[in-house]
Amino acid sequence: MDTPYGITLDTGSSLANHTGTWRTSRPVYVDRLPPCNHACPAGEDIQGWLYHAESGAYREAWQALVQNNPFPAVMGRVCYHPCESACNRATLDEAVNIHAVERFLGDEALKHHWKFDPPPEASGKSVLIVGAGPSGLSAAYHLARLGHRVTIYEAGPMAGGMMRFGIPKYRLPRDVLDAEIDRILALGVTLELDRRVDDILEAMRGGGFDAAFLAVGAHIGKRTEIPAVSAGRILDAVSVLRGMETGERPQLGRRVIVYGGGNTALDVARTAKRLGASEALIVYRRTREQMPAHAAELEEALEEGVMVRWLNTIKRIDDTTFTVERMTLDAEGRPQPTGELETIEADTLVLALGQDVDLSLLDHVPGLAVDKGVVRVDGNMMTGHAGIFAGGDMVPCERTVTVAVGHGKKAARHVDAWLRGSVYTPLPKHDLAAAAQINAWYYADAPKSVQPALDALRRQSGFEEVLGGLAEDTALFEARRCLSCGNCFECDNCYGVCPDNAVVKLGPGKRFEINYDYCKGCALCAEECPCGAIAMVPETI
Amino acid sequence: MKLQPVKFYQKQTFTVGNRLVAGHARAVQANMRRTNSLNSGHRACQGCGEALGARYAIDAAMQATGNRVIAVNATGCLEVFSTPYPETSWQIPWIHSLFGNAAAVASGVAAALRVKGRKGDRVIAQGGDGGTMDIGFGCLSGMFERNDDVLYICYDNEAYMNTGVQRSSATPAAAHTATTPAARGRSGNVFGTGKNLPLIAMAHEIPYVATASIANLRDLEVKVMYAMSLRGARYIHISVPCPLGWGSLPADTIKLARLAVESGLFPLFEAENGEITGRYQLRHRVPVTEYLKLQKRYAHLFGDTPDLRTIGEIQAIADRNIRRFGLAA
Numbered sequence: 112m113d114t115p116y117g118i119t120l121d122t123g124s125s126l127a128n129h130t131g132t133w134r135t136s137r138p139v140y141v142d143r144l145p146p147c148n149h150a151c152p153a154g155e156d157i158q159g160w161l162y163h164a165e166s167g168a169y170r171e172a173w174q175a176l177v178q179n180n181p182f183p184a185v186m187g188r189v190c191y192h193p194c195e196s197a198c199n200r201a202t203l204d205e206a207v208n209i210h211a212v213e214r215f216l217g218d219e220a221l222k223h224h225w226k227f228d229p230p231p232e233a234s235g236k237s238v239l240i241v242g243a244g245p246s247g248l249s250a251a252y253h254l255a256r257l258g259h260r261v262t263i264y265e266a267g268p269m270a271g272g273m274m275r276f277g278i279p280k281y282r283l284p285r286d287v288l289d290a291e292i293d294r295i296l297a298l299g300v301t302l303e304l305d306r307r308v309d310d311i312l313e314a315m316r317g318g319g320f321d322a323a324f325l326a327v328g329a330h331i332g333k334r335t336e337i338p339a340v341s342a343g344r345i346l347d348a349v350s351v352l353r354g355m356e357t358g359e360r361p362q363l364g365r366r367v368i369v370y371g372g373g374n375t376a377l378d379v380a381r382t383a384k385r386l387g388a389s390e391a392l393i394v395y396r397r398t399r400e401q402m403p404a405h406a407a408e409l410e411e412a413l414e415e416g417v418m419v420r421w422l423n424t425i426k427r428i429d430d431t432t433f434t435v436e437r438m439t440l441d442a443e444g445r446p447q448p449t450g451e452l453e454t455i456e457a458d459t460l461v462l463a464l465g466q467d468v469d470l471s472l473l474d475h476v477p478g479l480a481v482d483k484g485v486v487r488v489d490g491n492m493m494t495g496h497a498g499i500f501a502g503g504d505m506v507p508c509e510r511t512v513t514v515a516v517g518h519g520k521k522a523a524r525h526v527d528a529w530l531r532g533s534v535y536t537p538l539p540k541h542d543l544a545a546a547a548q549i550n551a552w553y554y555a556d557a558p559k560s561v562q563p564a565l566d567a568l569r570r571q572s573g574f575e576e577v578l579g580g581l582a583e584d585t586a587l588f589e590a591r592r593c594l595s596c597g598n599c600f601e602c603d604n605c606y607g608v609c610p611d612n613a614v615v616k617l618g619p620g621k622r623f624e625i626n627y628d629y630c631k632g633c634a635l636c637a638e639e640c641p642c643g644a645i646a647m648v649p650e651t652i
Numbered sequence: 653m654k655l656q657p658v659k660f661y662q663k664q665t666f667t668v669g670n671r672l673v674a675g676h677a678r679a680v681q682a683n684m685r686r687t688n689s690l691n692s693g694h695r696a697c698q699g700c701g702e703a704l705g706a707r708y709a710i711d712a713a714m715q716a717t718g719n720r721v722i723a724v725n726a727t728g729c730l731e732v733f734s735t736p737y738p739e740t741s742w743q744i745p746w747i748h749s750l751f752g753n754a755a756a757v758a759s760g761v762a763a764a765l766r767v768k769g770r771k772g773d774r775v776i777a778q779g780g781d782g783g784t785m786d787i788g789f790g791c792l793s794g795m796f797e798r799n800d801d802v803l804y805i806c807y808d809n810e811a812y813m814n815t816g817v818q819r820s821s822a823t824p825a826a827a828h829t830a831t832t833p834a835a836r837g838r839s840g841n842v843f844g845t846g847k848n849l850p851l852i853a854m855a856h857e858i859p860y861v862a863t864a865s866i867a868n869l870r871d872l873e874v875k876v877m878y879a880m881s882l883r884g885a886r887y888i889h890i891s892v893p894c895p896l897g898w899g900s901l902p903a904d905t906i907k908l909a910r911l912a913v914e915s916g917l918f919p920l921f922e923a924e925n926g927e928i929t930g931r932y933q934l935r936h937r938v939p940v941t942e943y944l945k946l947q948k949r950y951a952h953l954f955g956d957t958p959d960l961r962t963i964g965e966i967q968a969i970a971d972r973n974i975r976r977f978g979l980a981a
Contacts, residue, residue, distance in 0.1 A: 125693030125734070125741040133698065166672060552910065552936075553666045591672070603669025607681040607869060608906055610703040612692045616684045619671065629692035633699035633895075634903035641667060 130611060134632030136647045138605075138625055143544035143597025143643060147194035147209060152509075153180045153249075153517040157194055157209055158598055164212060164590035172590075173216045173225060180516055181252040181295055182245065184221055184287045187214025188578070189278055190513045191405050199546040199596050205559040207592045208581075215586040221290050227256070227298055234258040236530045239320040241308050241472065244272020245512045246326035246503030248295055249519025250526070254324075255298040257527045262318065263300060266307040268357065272328050273504070274512060276353045279378050280574040281385070308472045311499065322498045322526050325473075325486070326519065329466035329504040335370075340429040348379045348463035355382060364458025366390040368433060370425055371463030372402040377409060379461050380417040384571050392455070393419040396438055396446045411577060415570050422446060431456055468505045482507070491535070492522040500526055544597025548643025553604070557592050560585040599623075599644040605636035668869060680715045680873050681707075687714045687743065689721075694741040695733040699902025701892035701909060702730055702807045705866045706778065709805050709890065710744065712873040716880035717774045722761055723747070726754035726779025726788055729814040730807060752787035754779050755795040758802040766801070774880060775801065781808040781822035785849050796856035796885045803879050803886045806849065809894035817897040821846045824917070825969070826962050827949045829897070834952035839962060853887040854923045860886040862922035866893075867910035871932060875922060891918045899948020911943035916970035919977040933981040934974070940967045 145158040156179065163172035176183050187210050198206035219225075236259050240247045243265035251261045269275055270292050274283060296302055308314045315323050332347030346361060348371070354361040367383040369376045372395035380391040393412075395402060398421050402409065413419070420435065424446075427434040433455045438446035467484050478495040480487040486494055486501045493500050502518030504510045528535035563579035570577055581589060599622050606614045606623055613630035614623050625636075637645040669682030680686055689710035696703040713721050722745045725731045731748050734741040749757045758777035765773050777795075779788060784806040795802055811829050812818040819831045825843040828834040832841040853861045859882045864872040872890065879886045893900065893908040900908055912918040913932070917940060920932035941963060944950040953959045974980050 121738065123739045125691055125695075125739040127739060128693040128695065130693060130695070555666070601669070601671050602667035603679070603682040604667045607668030607679060608704065610696060610700045610707070610905075611694070612688050612690075612707070618684065626692070631698045631902075633905075634901075635699050635905055638903040639906050 129628045130631050131613075131626075131628045134627070134630060134650055136632050136634070136649045137627060137630065138632070138634065138636050138645050139648050140599060140622065140624075141597070141644060141646045142541050142599075143548070144541040145544050145596040145598065146197035146199055147207075147596075149540075149543055150193040150197035151517075152193065152511065152514040153186070153190075154520060155179045155194075158593060158595055160216070161207070161209070161212065161590050161593040162595065162598075162600065164216065164587070165593065167587060169216055169219050170223075170225060173220045174228075176213065176216055177227065179520060181227070181249060182217070182291050182512075182516060183213050184217025185245075185274060185283060185291055186513060186516070187211065187217050188283050188287070188576075189274070191511060193513075199544070199549055200554075200592060200594055202546045202549075203551055203554060203594075204556055207594075208559045208562070208589045211560070211562050211581045212586050212590050215581050215583075217287075217291070218580055221287065227252075227294060230255050230298055231258050233260065234530065236260065236321045237262065237319065238526060238530075239264065239315055239318055239323040240326065241311065241314075241323065242266070242272060242326040242328055242503070243270035243292075243302060243304075244326055244328045244503060244515060245274055246328075246515035246519040246522075247272070247324065248292060249516040250324045250326065250502070250523045251300045251519075252295045252298065253520050253523030254526060255295075255300050257523065259527065259530065261300045262320070263302045264306040264308050264314065265302065265304050266327070268305055270302055270304065272326075273330075273515075275356055276330070277349070277375065277378070278512075279352065279355065279382050281381070281570070281577050282378075284576050310475055311472050312476055314472075315498075321530055322500065324492075324519075324522050324526060325494075325499065325501040325505065326503040326515070327469060327472070327505050329468045329510065331467040331469055332462060333464040333467055335462065335464055337425055338427050340427065343428050343430050343433075343457075344459045345428075346459060346461050348375045348461050349466055351379055351461055352382065360386070362459075363388055363461070366457040367392070367459050367461060368425075368455065368457045369393045369461045369463055371395065371465070372397060372404060373463060373465065374404045374408055375466075376463035377404050377412045377417070379463055381412050381415055383461075384415055384417060385574055390457070391417045392457070393417060394423045394425055394435060395419060395421055396424045398422060398440065401444070411564075424448070425460070426452060428460070431458060433457055433460065466504070466510075470505070491525040491529075492518065493525060493529070498529065500529075541597070544643055549594055549596065550639060550641045550643075553602070553639075553641035554594060557588070559592065560589045595642045597643050600642065602641060604639050604641060605645060608635045608639045610635065679870050680712050681869060686711050687719060689714055689742065689744050690734060691741045691743055693739070695736065696729070697894075697896050697902070699895045699905045700729075700733075701866055701894060701905045702780070702809055703733070704905070705807050705872075705890045705892040706730055706734075708866060708869060708872055709778075709864075709876050709888070710776070712876040713774070713776055713803070713880050714744070716877040717772070720773045721745075722765075722773060722775050724749070724754050724758040724761060724775065724777040726777070726783030727751035728780035728783045729809070730778065730780060732814055751783050753791050754783060754788055755791040755802070755804055758804070759791075759795050759798065759800040762801045774803070776803045776805060778805040778807065780813075781806060781810060782812045782820045784808075785821045785847065793852075793856070796853060796858050796887070799858060799884045801883050801885070803876075803888065805876075806887070806889045807892045808889055809892050809897060811894075811897050813894050813897040822849075824966075826953060826966060828899075828952060829949070834949075839952060839959065840949070843965060850887070850889045850921075850923075853889075854926050854928075856885070857926035858885040858887065859883070860922070860924055861889075862887075863889045863891070863918070863920050865891045865909045865913050865918060865920060867891075867906050867913060868920065868932065871920060897949070899951070900946050904946055908943065908946060911938060911946070914938050915940045915943045916974040916979055917943060917966075919973045919979055921977050928977070931977050931979060934979050935981070937974075937980070940970050 147157040160175040195206040503515040
């Protein structure tokens with residue numbers, strides 16, 4: 112035996128002892144679905160792009176973002192961010208200010224003129240899209256990236272749909288909107304403005320299109336019957352907001368009543384204030400809690416001096432005199448008349464009671480089903496007529512820009528599969544990353560960064576954007592508040608806390624693996640994982 | 653404190669590594685090429701805090717000395733589970749003699765190295781709370797008062813776990829052990845017994861004394877590395893929860909170490925030449941019940957009628973520590 116002087120016995124390494132045989136359950140690395148991604152109607156991988164933003168790699172972050180949504184600068188301004196309502200960080204301090212980071216990335220892209228990757232080789236197929244709103248443009252973007260030739264017919268004089276004709280400038284500056292639309296068109300998408308489609312089948316035949324995606328939106332303001340002794344000046348909200356864009360500024364007068372409780376009602380009331388109205392009064396038949404408008408928008412409107420009469424209906428109109436009746440809620444929470452009447456003086460009444468879809472282009476399409484004024488589509492966004500797909504406000508859904516953008520993406524994938532003669536099957540979704548799986552200890556307290564807001568006086572006098580963007584350092588701070596729920600961010604905790612050195616570090620970007628020869632299954636790695644990216648799975652014996 | 657807190661509020665501040673900070677600001681344990689001084693295949697229980705603490709400490713010492721560490725081990729869990737002949741998990745020169753003489757053997761090794769002029773080779777003695785505080789106490793005190801050039805590390809799991817969980821002088825009040833049962837009207841270990849070895853070490857006015865926890869890895873590493881930068885007798889006392897002896901889940905080992913610190917029961921501080929020079933201020937102070945209720949050795953305090961008086965007395969110990977060591981933020 113070849114041992115040093117005085118040493119008579121050789122020693123072996125404990126590596127011969129495979130302690131993995133002790134294990135009754137094994138740690139397994141998983142990727143869970145972060146709640147923000149789960150909540151995003153546009154299907155963004157929010158945690159994924161925040162991961163890049165955290166290291167200051169804004170271009171990579173933007174590229175990851177636009178995999179799913181071509182409108183980050185728009186979306187960061189107008190989306191009602193259901194992601195933030197779902198954010199697990201809210202259980203620690205406050206939700207991550209996701210929309211502000213998204214807007215920052217969108218603005219960075221515009222500032223530096225970042226372009227989309229050019230489409231791959233052409234598929235030889237061509238698709239007609241009717242309507243250049245968020246849904247149509249989103250579909251155009253995704254179809255173009257899939258190699259199809261895309262043509263958009265837009266009935267109006269400008270592209271953008273409700274992003275332009277429904278959302279006022281002070282929430283979405285038009286240069287931002289134009290720039291993001293232009294970037295989509297630069298992919299080779301053909302846009303024909305002032306081109307109304309009266310018969311979709313004829314339009315498809317005429318242009319030799321292989322498939323069509325309809326996204327005409329909902330642009331007809333709903334009416335209601337109000338007894339009028341002598342009719343005053345009554346407008347509908349859609350026309351008012353549309354008029355702001357087409358140059359024919361609506362004459363609203365000094366005192367304006369807006370009837371309705373949705374976001375459009377608030378947009379009109381805030382627009383009226385900016386046009387010089389001294390009084391902008393919203394009349395809504397239900398309570399503040401029941402209002403469909405977004406709470407933050409209501410807050411901003413109230414700051415600007417918009418007034419609201421909750422639980423009121425308009426009973427009668429006599430020129431400039433409006434009789435309103437107080438309502439009360441019954442046991443089911445529905446408003447019921449009380450008989451208490453009051454009169455208000457106003458120059459104009461604007462109806463903001465919701466919108467209907469103009470479905471006349473579908474009159475002669477066989478197989479198509481219409482339900483409650485919207486087009487019925489199957490799970491693949493296809494209408495009853497093969498090859499014609501539809502999305503956005505004209506199908507049953509919550510009517511927001513983000514939902515519309517999501518429809519565009521989803522439809523594009525199904526149109527693409529249909530054109531190739533197959534069916535698109537999405538990848539199975541991961542399990543949701545729950546707040547209970549977060550090990551809060553490892554995250555420092557960091558309250559959310561607040562966007563600067565324009566002061567109320569300047570808001571009342573013009574159409575300047577109300578909310579500012581985050582500066583670079585605050586955006587970075589905000590991105591780093593992300594907990595990375597359910598997705599490994601390579602913090603090395605598992606590698607560090609294993610008492611048996613059974614976690615193998617594979618190097619930057621490559622994550623880790625478990626050496627099951629030695630892992631005893633103590634679960635320390637799973638317990639101390641900050642973001643819940645390790646699951647314990649029982650061993651089968 | 654030698655540890656410069658990284659101003660990094662958002663995330664990963666408290667984790668082992670962090671892709672967003674420079675390499676030198678990351679823990680030794682985050683390094684792909686850490687020495688793994690205590691290798692895989694050792695026979696420690698699932699979720700052993702001592703195995704973890706030993707690797708943390710010795711890897712940090714290896715890093716600080718350019719891999720020139722010789723370890724002397726007292727008898728105890730660490731010795732038994734790491735080195736059952738003919739196997740060893742140690743990837744460093746390592747010697748075991750008796751239960752009570754680790755400090756004396758280490759003094760001898762240090763003397764031999766001095767005689768041979770091997771200045772770069774450094775000696776660490778290590779043992780559990782039994783081998784350190786009870787059986788090896790005389791040798792340890794001698795090593796301190798002679799100011800021998802040895803870092804002594806005590807891995808404190810608060811009882812003789814290897815032999816079947818018997819009480820040691822580190823066993824906390826009210827804890828159930830085989831020799832202080834919580835049964836037949838007795839309520840675990842007696843209040844007012846035991847000793848505080850870090851304070852006794854400080855009374856020797858040796859160059860460096862520190863306490864550390866496996867729940868605060870960077871703090872532990874920085875303390876070990878600082879200790880290795882000094883000469884003379886040094887002492888580090890590390891809290892290492894024991895799933896077997898404490899009756900806790902293996903997965904809760906680090907959580908328990910953290911709760912021991914954040915409740916005030918295990919204060920983290922450091923001292924030079926007998927004077928306290930640094931203290932860890934509690935980040936999320938918790939009541940002691942958070943810590944106690946995860947352990948079966950305190951199960952008799954809970955149940956249908958919680959022993960509020962005893963829990964209150966343990967809370968008073970924690971509160972006194974917080975006041976005495978200035979732990980409140």
